[in-house]
Amino acid sequence: MKVIYRDNEVREGSFEEAWVKEAFWHTTAHVLAQAVKRLYPDTKCAIGPAIEQGFYYDFEFSFPFGDEHRKAVEEEMRKIVKESLSLNAYEVSREEAVRYMREREESYKLSLIDDLPKDAAISFYRQGEYAEFCAGPHISNTCHIKAFQLLSIAGAYWRGDEKNRMLTRIYGISFPKASELEQFLKMREEIKLRDHRKIGKELGIFMLAKQGPGFPIFLPKGMVLKNILIDYWREVHSREGYMEISTPIMLERTLWETSGHWEHYRENMYTTEIEGVDFAIKPMSCPGGMLVYQSAPRSYRELPMRLGELGICHRYEKSGQLHGLMRVRAFTQDDAHIFMTEEQMIPEIQNVARLIDEVYSRFGFSYHVELSTRPDDSIGSDEEWEQATKALQEAMDAIHVAYKINEGDGAFYGPKLDFHLQDSIGRTWQCGTIQLDFQLPRRFGAEYTGEDGKTRRPVMIHRVLFGSIERFIGILLEHYAGKFPLWLAPVQVKVLSLAKRSNEYAKEVADELSRMGIRCETDERSEKIGFKIREAQLDKVPYMAIVGQNEIDAQTVSVRKRDGGDLGSMTVEQFAGLLRQEIRTR
RNA sequence: GCCGAUAUAGCACAGCAGGUAGUGCACUUCACUCGUAAUGAAGGGGUCAUCGGUUCGAAUCCGAUUAUCGGCUCCA
Numbered sequence: 001m002k003v004i005y006r007d008n009e010v011r012e013g014s015f016e017e018a019w020v021k022e023a024f025w026h027t028t029a030h031v032l033a034q035a036v037k038r039l040y041p042d043t044k045c046a047i048g049p050a051i052e053q054g055f056y057y058d059f060e061f062s063f064p065f066g067d068e069h070r071k072a073v074e075e076e077m078r079k080i081v082k083e084s085l086s087l088n089a090y091e092v093s094r095e096e097a098v099r100y101m102r103e104r105e106e107s108y109k110l111s112l113i114d115d116l117p118k119d120a121a122i123s124f125y126r127q128g129e130y131a132e133f134c135a136g137p138h139i140s141n142t143c144h145i146k147a148f149q150l151l152s153i154a155g156a157y158w159r160g161d162e163k164n165r166m167l168t169r170i171y172g173i174s175f176p177k178a179s180e181l182e183q184f185l186k187m188r189e190e191i192k193l194r195d196h197r198k199i200g201k202e203l204g205i206f207m208l209a210k211q212g213p214g215f216p217i218f219l220p221k222g223m224v225l226k227n228i229l230i231d232y233w234r235e236v237h238s239r240e241g242y243m244e245i246s247t248p249i250m251l252e253r254t255l256w257e258t259s260g261h262w263e264h265y266r267e268n269m270y271t272t273e274i275e276g277v278d279f280a281i282k283p284m285s286c287p288g289g290m291l292v293y294q295s296a297p298r299s300y301r302e303l304p305m306r307l308g309e310l311g312i313c314h315r316y317e318k319s320g321q322l323h324g325l326m327r328v329r330a331f332t333q334d335d336a337h338i339f340m341t342e343e344q345m346i347p348e349i350q351n352v353a354r355l356i357d358e359v360y361s362r363f364g365f366s367y368h369v370e371l372s373t374r375p376d377d378s379i380g381s382d383e384e385w386e387q388a389t390k391a392l393q394e395a396m397d398a399i400h401v402a403y404k405i406n407e408g409d410g411a412f413y414g415p416k417l418d419f420h421l422q423d424s425i426g427r428t429w430q431c432g433t434i435q436l437d438f439q440l441p442r443r444f445g446a447e448y449t450g451e452d453g454k455t456r457r458p459v460m461i462h463r464v465l466f467g468s469i470e471r472f473i474g475i476l477l478e479h480y481a482g483k484f485p486l487w488l489a490p491v492q493v494k495v496l497s498l499a500k501r502s503n504e505y506a507k508e509v510a511d512e513l514s515r516m517g518i519r520c521e522t523d524e525r526s527e528k529i530g531f532k533i534r535e536a537q538l539d540k541v542p543y544m545a546i547v548g549q550n551e552i553d554a555q556t557v558s559v560r561k562r563d564g565g566d567l568g569s570m571t572v573e574q575f576a577g578l579l580r581q582e583i584r585t586r
Numbered sequence: 587g588c589c590g591a592u593a594u595a596g597c598a599c600a601g602c603a604g605g606u607a608g609u610g611c612a613c614u615u616c617a618c619u620c621g622u623a624a625u626g627a628a629g630g631g632g633u634c635a636u637c638g639g640u641u642c643g644a645a646u647c648c649g650a651u652u653a654u655c656g657g658c659u660c661c662a
Contacts, residue, residue: 056657064589064590065589065590066590066591067590067591151656152590152591152656152657153589153590153591153656153657154589154590154656154657154658155588155589155590155657155658156588156589156657156658156659157588157589157658157659160658160659161659162587162588162658162659162660166588166589166658167589167658168589168590169589169657169658171656171657197655201597202597208653208654210635210652210653210654213652213653213654268660268661284662313662315661315662317660317661318587318588318659318660319587319652319653320587320588320589320657320658320659321587321658321659321660321661322654323655326662327660327661327662328662331662333662334662418662429662430661430662431662432662433662464662466662467662468662470662471662472662496622498619498620498621499619499620499621500619500620501619502619526617526618526619526620527620527624527625528618528619528620528621528624528625529620529621529622530620530621530622530623530624530625531623531624531625532622532623533622533623534622534623534624535623535624536623537623538623544622546621546622548620548621549621550621558621558622560622565622566622
């Protein structure tokens with residue numbers, strides 16, 4: 001396939017290569033714009049880039065663009081592809097470019113041209129009657145776009161700013177072969193099947209009630225899962241020298257004023273009033289942690305002081321951004337606040353990073369790290385921000401962790417390292433974060449007595465591993481597609497009774513397993529064994545123990561594994577041993 | 587919050603030139619007591635999201651509200 005650059009240089013490449021793909025999708029976006037202009041000439045075009053998976057184009061339509069219109073546009077695009085229009089690039093003067101776009105009343109294009117440096121050469125690409133101001137590159141002819149689909153219609157703000165007008169964004173995908181499109185659509189279906197909202201409902205993990213938008217309800221099995229994660233969390237934290245605390249969900253306004261939340265985070269906080277005094281429900285646990293630190297005079301001997309808290313935080317999220325368990329209004333943050341001396345900063349940051357690595361590895365996640373720097377709305381001096389940012393960088397560099405920098409994305413009180421984990425189908429989610437904070441200790445007047453007897457100010461780390469337990473569970477559901485490993489499965493074994501006369505024995509087996517700490521259920525309904533197996537399989541229970549007359553006689557169970565089928569018969573002891581072995585190796 | 591779409595039984599869906607609701611699974615009961623992914627039969631269950639409008643008559647047409655879905659913005 002030929003790719004044409006703005007100076008009309010031609011490079012040959014295959015679709016598999018990323019730069020060719022990008023040109024291919026970008027060209028499809030132009031075809032989309034061309035089709036739209038043919039059908040609805042008064043439409044204004046904004047931008048239409050290639051993205052990670054396909055492309056989009058933003059338009060300002062003079063009418064609500066719906067599904068019927070999408071189909072019509074697809075039809076027109078098909079025509080354009082059949083017309084085999086070749087693309088070529090040419091340069092025009094700035095005046096000419098402006099005149100061209102002004103004639104067509106393309107106000108967004110004019111604004112884009114306006115952004116270009118005065119002396120920049122302005123390139124256009126043309127295909128048939130359609131020409132667009134564009135830096136390219138593009139593929140040489142529309143005929144290569146054999147298979148495409150417009151995937152969805154969405155709103156998007158002009159230049160991504162919610163103060164601007166909302167445009168209509170059309171997303172699409174395209175390929176040189178129909179089979180590739182089919183494969184892509186199949187993959188999309190697969191992702192839909194793994195959706196935690198679907199699986200979470202099927203497996204009885206959580207629900208969302210109409211009366212509580214964004215406030216998830218954990219069902220019995222979901223609660224088992226949540227508690228397993230919490231047990232695990234306690235296990236590693238106590239090993240790492242953390243002390244657990246619990247601070248109130250609601251605290252007085254004055255505290256939030258001291259912390260800066262009242263000024264910088266208020267629009268996300270729920271507030272109320274008690275006996276004429278303003279209170280706020282916590283969106284974060286740090287001020288509570290601060291109160292604990294402040295509850296006694298502190299010595300350098302106590303530092304680093306690691307205070308962990310599973311705090312239930314409430315944040316007002318706008319209705320349109322709620323999403324299953326991933327984005328909610330109430331969530332359990334597996335928070336910890338570490339108070340330390342400046343010398344302890346780097347080793348403590350590294351400890352947390354290592355802990356995050358250990359925890360993510362346990363679940364089979366790979367991850368990448370991003371460093372977010374000072375945002376516009378923030379508190380503290382430049383020197384402090386620089387010192388904190390440098391500490392985070394140094395800590396990571398020393399243990400050879402690579403990170404990408406996100407300018408201006410930090411918390412209002414300090415810079416942060418964000419840990420984005422990747423699930424089994426390649427999507428990434430921000431979970432863990434390590435935030436370094438000089439501000440809260442100062443605002444609260446936190447102190448400790450140093451070795452020399454002098455009063456000093458501690459530095460503070462805010463950090464989470466899971467991020468929020470709710471989101472983490474959502475990610476786990478999709479990561480495992482509901483097929484939890486044995487140690488996480490809410491039900492580990494289902495004992496299936498073959499017939500009425502084996503019900504008693506089935507119960508005995510289940511009791512014995514329960515006594516050994518195995519989470520199990522019994523199915524003694526008068527159904528065929530094939531039916532019970534099918535149900536247990538659909539419930540994604542890791543192990544089934546099937547018992548009938550043969551097992552009663554031999555005092556055994558027949559074991560069937562969710563991922564692996566019939567394992568033959570064995571004693572309950574042996575079965576439990578096998579389970580313990582698997583849990584131990586996790 | 588914004589743009590677009592959707593809302594029918596616990597779940598998945600059908601019904602829509604407007605004439606007051608159906609299918610499958612699930613649930614209950616009965617029969618069967620069964621050997622590794624669906625035994626058969628009978629029965630119960632819905633103010634068609636909510637409120638209002640048009641109409642002799644609305645699940646169906648129109649409007650508002652709420653929730654949800656795909657995005658944008660924002661974020662753990």
